[in-house]
Amino acid sequence: MTFEAVDICKAFDGFEVLRNVSISMPLDGLVGLIGPNGAGKSTLFSVISGFMPPSSGHVTFDGMSMDGMSASARARQGMVRTFQVPKEFSHLTVRENLMAAAPGQAGESLSGLFLRPGLIRQQEKALKARADEVIAFLRLDRVADSSAGLLSGGQKKLLELGRALMVEPRLILLDEPFAGVNPVLIAEIMERIRELNGRGIGFFIIEHDLEALTRLVSHLYVMDQGAILAEGEPAAVLAEKAVRDAYLGG
Numbered sequence: 001m002t003f004e005a006v007d008i009c010k011a012f013d014g015f016e017v018l019r020n021v022s023i024s025m026p027l028d029g030l031v032g033l034i035g036p037n038g039a040g041k042s043t044l045f046s047v048i049s050g051f052m053p054p055s056s057g058h059v060t061f062d063g064m065s066m067d068g069m070s071a072s073a074r075a076r077q078g079m080v081r082t083f084q085v086p087k088e089f090s091h092l093t094v095r096e097n098l099m100a101a102a103p104g105q106a107g108e109s110l111s112g113l114f115l116r117p118g119l120i121r122q123q124e125k126a127l128k129a130r131a132d133e134v135i136a137f138l139r140l141d142r143v144a145d146s147s148a149g150l151l152s153g154g155q156k157k158l159l160e161l162g163r164a165l166m167v168e169p170r171l172i173l174l175d176e177p178f179a180g181v182n183p184v185l186i187a188e189i190m191e192r193i194r195e196l197n198g199r200g201i202g203f204f205i206i207e208h209d210l211e212a213l214t215r216l217v218s219h220l221y222v223m224d225q226g227a228i229l230a231e232g233e234p235a236a237v238l239a240e241k242a243v244r245d246a247y248l249g250g
């Protein structure tokens with residue numbers, strides 16, 4: 001069971017942001033992606049999660065082509081991303097944000113609404129139960145009924161992870177989960193990621209905090225100027241001269 005992105009290219013107005021980027025990882029792997037600002041990391045996430053089409057290239061998930069699929073169709077297949085800047089609904093509570101993130105929620109289909117009136121209440125109950133599970137897992141109990149806009153930066157990152165968990169994912173793409181998060185909460189988020197990975201959920205993680213990331217992942221990709229520069233075991237990759245030149249400034 002593998003996730004693969006093959007020869008992904010992406011250009012904005014003729015400016016090539018991704019140039020033949022290929023990634024391959026086990027669906028239950030724990031893999032990191034680093035690279036200087038502007039390398040194209042977030043754009044790669046947008047393309048492979050279906051938020052924008054590639055100029056060319058292919059994505060396969062557990063042997064199935066995802067080319068042309070919408071982001072929500074990809075999420076229903078089990079691949080979901082978080083955003084570098086959290087996209088919570090600030091006026092909704094934490095629990096409401098989680099419930100809104102689930103795919104195929106009650107009320108989405110009008111025919112369901114008219115044909116099976118009891119279903120809505122039943123679905124909403126199941127959805128709330130799922131949200132409460134995620135809240136307990138992420139230790140967000142104390143803020144479950146607070147407006148998401150009032151959360152700290154770190155709590156918003158946790159909520160992003162929680163929104164991803166609502167779709168019962170197989171592979172989660174995390175875009176800078178530790179950015180702006182205090183060290184105590186970083187340790188906690190890392191622990192949750194390890195726990196989820198132990199249950200078979202894969203992670204592909206963009207992160208600037210190299211120290212935290214290399215403690216977490218078993219495989220590392222490095223991007224620079226839209227292309228993969230190196231990949232492999234984290235310590236070995238970070239020791240490569242080309243990586244140090246491009247990323248660490250020599």
Ligand code: ADP
Binds near residue numbers: 012017036040042
């Ligand atoms: P990273 O996440 O590695 O910092 P990004 O993927 O955000 O890099 O950006 C890569 C490059 O693509 C940057 O030069 C950025 O300005 C450009 N870029 C990103 N998104 C867009 C867009 N929607 N339109 C035009 N250019 C973009």
Ligand code: MG
Binds near residue numbers: 041084
């Ligand atoms: Mg980025």
